[in-house]
Amino acid sequence: MRPGHGAVAASGMGRRTPLYQAHVEAGAKIVDFGGWDMPLHYGSQLEEHRAVRSAAGMFDVSHMRHIDVTGEEARNFLSYLLANNVAKLEKAGRALYTCMLNENGGVIDDLIVYYLGGDSFRLVVNAATADTDLDWIRRNAGDFGKIRITARTDLAMIAVQGPLARQRAARAIANINDMPAPPDLMDIGVFSAAQSESLFVARTGYTGEDGFEIAMAAENGPVVWKALIDADVMPCGLGARDTLRLEAGMNLYGSDMNESTTPLESGLSWTIGWNPPERDFIGRAALEVQRDHGVPRKLVGLVLLDRGVLRSHQQVSCGERGAGEVTSGSFSPTLSKSIALARVPAGVETGDECTVGVREKNLAARVVDFPFVRNGTSCL
Amino acid sequence: MSEIPSELRYTKSHEWIRTMDDGYLEVGITQHAQEQLGDMVFVELPEVGSTLGGGEDCAVVESVKAASDVYAPVAGEIVEVNDLLRDAPETVNNDPYGDGWLFRMRPIDEGELDELLDAEGYTGVVAADS
Numbered sequence: 001m002r003p004g005h006g007a008v009a010a011s012g013m014g015r016r017t018p019l020y021q022a023h024v025e026a027g028a029k030i031v032d033f034g035g036w037d038m039p040l041h042y043g044s045q046l047e048e049h050r051a052v053r054s055a056a057g058m059f060d061v062s063h064m065r066h067i068d069v070t071g072e073e074a075r076n077f078l079s080y081l082l083a084n085n086v087a088k089l090e091k092a093g094r095a096l097y098t099c100m101l102n103e104n105g106g107v108i109d110d111l112i113v114y115y116l117g118g119d120s121f122r123l124v125v126n127a128a129t130a131d132t133d134l135d136w137i138r139r140n141a142g143d144f145g146k147i148r149i150t151a152r153t154d155l156a157m158i159a160v161q162g163p164l165a166r167q168r169a170a171r172a173i174a175n176i177n178d179m180p181a182p183p184d185l186m187d188i189g190v191f192s193a194a195q196s197e198s199l200f201v202a203r204t205g206y207t208g209e210d211g212f213e214i215a216m217a218a219e220n221g222p223v224v225w226k227a228l229i230d231a232d233v234m235p236c237g238l239g240a241r242d243t244l245r246l247e248a249g250m251n252l253y254g255s256d257m258n259e260s261t262t263p264l265e266s267g268l269s270w271t272i273g274w275n276p277p278e279r280d281f282i283g284r285a286a287l288e289v290q291r292d293h294g295v296p297r298k299l300v301g302l303v304l305l306d307r308g309v310l311r312s313h314q315q316v317s318c319g320e321r322g323a324g325e326v327t328s329g330s331f332s333p334t335l336s337k338s339i340a341l342a343r344v345p346a347g348v349e350t351g352d353e354c355t356v357g358v359r360e361k362n363l364a365a366r367v368v369d370f371p372f373v374r375n376g377t378s379c380l
Numbered sequence: 381m382s383e384i385p386s387e388l389r390y391t392k393s394h395e396w397i398r399t400m401d402d403g404y405l406e407v408g409i410t411q412h413a414q415e416q417l418g419d420m421v422f423v424e425l426p427e428v429g430s431t432l433g434g435g436e437d438c439a440v441v442e443s444v445k446a447a448s449d450v451y452a453p454v455a456g457e458i459v460e461v462n463d464l465l466r467d468a469p470e471t472v473n474n475d476p477y478g479d480g481w482l483f484r485m486r487p488i489d490e491g492e493l494d495e496l497l498d499a500e501g502y503t504g505v506v507a508a509d510s
Contacts, residue, residue, distance in 0.1 A: 029418075045444045046419040046470075239418065239444060307466075309422050309442045331421035331444055338422075359440070359447075 085273025208248025
């Protein structure tokens with residue numbers, strides 16, 4: 001037996017989050033992820049996946065980078081830097097999912113921007129791209145003056161996800177001494193956040209379930225993690241995080257999109273703030289050309305009809321409409337069949353049948369809309 | 381340390397081999413291998429009647445994480461495959477040395493069996509692997 005495609009490299013001595021010791025003590029299998037030693041699973045990835053779909057699970061996402069952008073010109077700067085329009089962030093605590101593009105409309109990263117009130121914003125970006133992001137942000141901030149950009153390396157963040165996630169997280173936090181929750185914890189709206197002195201709590205996530213992402217001082221991470229375990233929240237690794245986000249039809253940066261694909265080619269046209277037309281943002285001109293003349297390719301969902309497992313980089317044949325490639329594929333524990341995201345010629349339509357090269361065979365798959373699963377229920 | 385039954389033979393590539401009463405060989409993947417791969421979601425088995433060379437890839441076990449080839453430990457003919465695994469691939473995780481067997485084969489040259497590892501030899505392979 002020899003591990004083949006998709007195998008994860010064994011851990012070396014990567015960077016470690018404030019929760020690393022807690023993972024080791026919980027029996028995690030540790031792997032390298034973008035230079036970080038992270039838990040892949042704590043025994044069974046499938047059980048962890050199901051815990052999030054049916055009750056509550058949690059993920060250490062402390063490797064994601066928080067970048068605070070503050071100052072008089074912060075809002076104007078972000079309006080230029082980000083493809084979605086931060087003008088939508090009127091009230092403190094509101095959050096927005098957006099891409100950060102290069103001049104060609106290629107995706108440098110996808111991120112969530114939170115409005116903290118006053119002239120203060122926070123970006124939460126992917127771990128693997130954090131350094132590139134920071135360079136890009138600093139370079140483009142040059143013209144704006146009066147902006148402070150602070151990379152926060154003093155934080156831990158835990159994503160608590162699942163239908164029971166919010167109530168169990170609230171119970172856990174209530175059981176910790178000297179760590180008051182935001183007063184309106186259970187009233188935080190979808191895609192909004194609130195904070196107390198010690199906790200920043202956002203109702204966001206990457207699983208297609210309800211839940212919180214909780215940021216705190218690094219030294220408080222282990223205490224909160226332990227309290228969540230005591231409140232019956234199951235520790236989950238990156239393995240379950242990947243199958244959950246894939247079922248939820250959420251892109252993984254570096255797999256489903258990168259600097260040579262645009263949001264329009266990545267199922268993310270809904271994240272582009274076209275209005276007002278006079279708002280200039282990096283990549284706008286390139287996106288407008290694609291919008292007006294059509295995109296050559298797009299991201300679709302695939303459901304495998306034959307037996308097997310779809311994996312990234314497998315070739316997709318769509319008959320006379322051309323060929324494409326799987327960008328993310330796995331087995332869906334919720335649907336008990338294999339699903340994938342694939343980039344295919346724009347003429348391919350929902351309901352089409354195509355074939356996917358899986359080792360030496362061509363297996364049949366159907367083109368579907370994603371998400372595949374939302375709030376625990378199949379969307380197919 | 382994972383379980384390595386002393387009555388079985390092993391390969392460096394983590395297959396186990398049991399010599400059955402009828403002289404056929406039963407083949408599966410080891411406890412260590414299934415732990416490394418994680419939850420199994422799909423098993424592709426060889427065709428009954430096919431003839432394989434020793435070391436030839438002949439089956440695929442896929443976990444949530446990755447697909448892995450399984451190799452014929454010796455040259456021989458496939459006489460039976462474990463159809464239970466089509467609908468219950470997790471059996472490979474739950475009972476790797478029992479109900480989780482993959483296929484049975486008739487060896488062409490029984491002398492080849494002497495080249496396989498015993499439990500002690502395989503313990504060394506696992507130790508070097510981790």
